[in-house]
Amino acid sequence: MVETTSEMAAGSVLLVEDHEMARRSIRSLLSCDSSLSVISEIMDGEEAVKAALASRPDVILMDISLPSISGIQAAKRIRAVWPQARIIFLSQHDSLPIVRDALSMGAEGYVVKSDAGHDLLQAIREAREGRRYVSRTLRSAKLELNSKL
Secondary structure, three states, rough: OOHHHHOOOOOOEEOOOOOOHHHHHHHHOOOOOOOEEEEEEEHHHHHHHHHHHHOOOEEEEEEEOOOOOOOOHHHHHHHHHHOOOOOEEEEHHHHHHHHHHHHOOOOEEEEEEHHHHHHHHHHHHHOOOOOOOOOOOOHHHHHHHOOOO
């Protein structure tokens, strides 16, 4: 059964990650914050779109590299129907063109997986408050990112 928005806790999270070990680690990290609840775990870009639109979670954590369609493509589809969706990309990719693509489509955050232990919970807090968050690995490039968005 898919919960409706009114039935969900304010900290509902849709986790979109195709690698099981990464998904387990992320879920474990999220469990450290009692205000967050992972409502669903998805492994595919097409399925992420369906799940996000059906459940309307507080935050969508999405990998960039996914089967069927990329996380960026999935996020664009979600945003086309639900513009206020709060999307944070969690990816191994730290190249500026990919980060720029992800942020230019309106994502609230971008966390490099190697920084997740330090940055992910903060990124979620910032997104829930309507602020953008960029992973510490990318902060030195933040001015360049902002100037090219």
